[in-house]
Amino acid sequence: MPSRSTRPVAPLDDDDYPAYTMGRAAEMLGATPAFLRALGEHRLITPLRSEGGHRRYSRYQLRIAARARELVDQGTPVEAACRIVILEDQLEEAQRMNEELRNQRRTAQQRSTA
Template sequence: MSEKSEQPEAESPSVRGVYGISVAAELSGFGVAALRLYEEYGLITPGRTGGGTRRYSDYDLARLKRIAELIEAGVNLVGIGRVLDLETRTGDLERDNRRLEADNAQLRAENTASGAEDDTANTGPTGEAASQPETGRPGRRRRPAAGQRTRLRDGPSRQRATGDHH
């Protein structure tokens, strides 16, 4: 698993490793050997002191709880690693999606505001809208005229039927 995917969200208050391995083992219900094995498999990555002593955080303990749930469900350690990685990636994608949705909403609001300014710029000297070609109602697709080519969403262009059969 990548380093980035193993790191919790920066705003999480419990990412600092404060528990030694024996305390983490007691709090998690796993033995010390199991914690070392899970680290070997990359399921957890406790912090280390300058002397190399493992330090487990509340984030690590929550991850161990999730590992216990997956073990109880019958998932092996390799599968657990994959599940945890996918859950982390899904969380990252959901955060990115929320950010993009907020960015889109802001851009739409800015576009609507600038569109209102454009509408006032398109009026003639009498205050009436300058003549523009009719485009139909917004959000509705216009059908091509007979004989025009249409583009299918995921396929090749097709000829629109003109009513006369060859």
């Protein structure tokens, strides 16, 4: 999934900074490393790699993984859960873009009537 950050921030404040090891990420989610690997195989999250080749996860990726875990816990197969989360994320982004366009149109209309 693409990174959402558009402005530079300190690593501790950056939702996209890969701060968590696989073990820590799995622990935080109450999941196994195999679950995180499965999410990667289904292209839901793509962890960055440390210089030593170890997977590192960001807070944003952990939120995405937590949503997938929630669906899996409800009985949804991992592959389907990944697809659902991807579609939810795409919908949220499309809605955000539509709102921005609406705001731009309103601003343009206000300028033309002023």
